[in-house]
Amino acid sequence: MNAKELVALAEEFGCPxxxxxxxxxxxxxxRLTAAFSKVERVRINxxxxxxxxxxxxxxxxxxxxxxxxxxxxxxxxxxxxxxQPHQIIYTPNGVxxxxxxxxxxxxxxxxIDNLSILEHFGTKHPKxxxxxxxxxxxxxxxxxxxSVGHIDSKFGISIHQMPHILRIVExxxxxxxxxxxxxxxxxxxxxxxxxxxxxxxxxxxxxxTLDFLDFGSGFKVPYHKGDIETNIEEFGKKLTxxxxxxxxxxxxxxxxxxEPGKFLVSEAGFFLAKVNVVKQTTSTVFASIxxxxxxxxxxxxxxxxxxxxxxxxxxxxxxxxxxxxxxxETDTFANNRRISEIKEGxxxxxxxxxxxxxxxxxxxxSRYKPAEVLWIDGKGILIRQRETFEDLxxxxxxxx
Numbered sequence: 001m002n003a004k005e006l007v008a009l010a011e012e013f014g015c016p017x018x019x020x021x022x023x024x025x026x027x028x029x030x031r032l033t034a035a036f037s038k039v040e041r042v043r044i045n046x047x048x049x050x051x052x053x054x055x056x057x058x059x060x061x062x063x064x065x066x067x068x069x070x071x072x073x074x075x076x077x078x079x080x081x082x083x084q085p086h087q088i089i090y091t092p093n094g095v096x097x098x099x100x101x102x103x104x105x106x107x108x109x110x111x112i113d114n115l116s117i118l119e120h121f122g123t124k125h126p127k128x129x130x131x132x133x134x135x136x137x138x139x140x141x142x143x144x145x146x147s148v149g150h151i152d153s154k155f156g157i158s159i160h161q162m163p164h165i166l167r168i169v170e171x172x173x174x175x176x177x178x179x180x181x182x183x184x185x186x187x188x189x190x191x192x193x194x195x196x197x198x199x200x201x202x203x204x205x206x207x208x209t210l211d212f213l214d215f216g217s218g219f220k221v222p223y224h225k226g227d228i229e230t231n232i233e234e235f236g237k238k239l240t241x242x243x244x245x246x247x248x249x250x251x252x253x254x255x256x257x258x259e260p261g262k263f264l265v266s267e268a269g270f271f272l273a274k275v276n277v278v279k280q281t282t283s284t285v286f287a288s289i290x291x292x293x294x295x296x297x298x299x300x301x302x303x304x305x306x307x308x309x310x311x312x313x314x315x316x317x318x319x320x321x322x323x324x325x326x327x328x329e330t331d332t333f334a335n336n337r338r339i340s341e342i343k344e345g346x347x348x349x350x351x352x353x354x355x356x357x358x359x360x361x362x363x364x365x366s367r368y369k370p371a372e373v374l375w376i377d378g379k380g381i382l383i384r385q386r387e388t389f390e391d392l393x394x395x396x397x398x399x400x
Contacts, residue, residue: 007347017214036239052077093154113135115168190230221262271295287348
């Protein structure tokens with residue numbers, strides 16, 4: 001999408017606004033499947049937590065992906081969007097046993113990452129196929145806030161607890177049809193990921209009834225020009241060779257599964273905000289926008305560096321600005337960032353706003369959540385209305 005198209009959408013739908021490019025989502029999906037084209041059975045499970053708008057889920061289904069969910073609500077959203085239960089894997093963490101049973105009743109693939117839950121579930125429902133989430137104790141992700149494979153992670157069953165897993169499986173007679181790992185987001189070193197994959201291959205030999213191996217995801221996407229990213233093509237070649245070799249060792253057909261979220265939708269997303277005030281202080285020029293960490297919290301929470309451009313003046317002379325929000329706390333999106341000259345009323349565009357952006361938004365300061373638009377076939381379609389005051393009051397109960 002170009003600046004002119006984005007400005008037109010801001011004028012049509014108002015700011016702040018999230019925009020998603022359908023063509024980019026599809027191209028990322030095709031890039032990933034092409035990287036593993038020499039694996040006979042590949043399943044891409046889109047991580048719903050990245051962006052759960054029903055229209056996005058419908059698009060994901062249309063291009064051929066299944067979905068990965070982490071809550072019963074995400075399971076229900078997937079079913080509402082048209083996915084069949086066998087197209088959904090449910091991988092919760094720390095939820096109640098009742099929620100896991102509820103998901104199992106819906107017929108989705110259950111993925112368990114806790115020994116006590118595994119034993120309880122296997123005892124009550126030994127015939128329900130279960131995937132086991134292994135923690136390989138390998139941190140392949142570059143951001144410690146979102147890396148989940150290290151030894152202190154709350155996610156997964158430690159690979160060192162394999163004897164406990166095998167004892168539970170034997171005692172309950174439960175059916176294990178898959179094993180899973182996830183090392184975290186922003187994978188920088190392919191070799192580290194491949195090392196973790198070897199741990200999963202070794203673990204797989206303990207189970208004779210597997211249908212799939214799930215390698216999670218966490219592929220890094222570029223956040224600015226020249227930024228590093230996971231080399232999907234090289235990764236595909238190396239893991240394909242090893243997976244096909246392992247499949248022969250295992251002695252039966254297996255499906256290779258991934259759970260990309262950010263990889264599919266991050267670069268497809270744009271967050272548009274209008275500049276309310278340009279404020280010069282003794283040392284800084286602030287560009288204050290009609291938004292804050294209530295709409296885009298990642299820069300404050302993770303330290304993420306979203307590329308920001310002035311799409312109202314894309315070819316203007318660059319100056320240094322600190323881009324801040326309108327929340328009554330420090331909500332700084334960028335410090336001393338080079339951006340084309342900004343005037344009050346200009347539209348700023350935040351790139352890589354497709355993953356974990358709207359999804360983590362809130363009503364802090366009693367502000368409304370923004371609208372969402374899908375750019376598809378050369379036009380913008382509203383896929384979520386902007387909230388209103390009535391939405392803020394909807395579930396509140398006033399005193400008599």
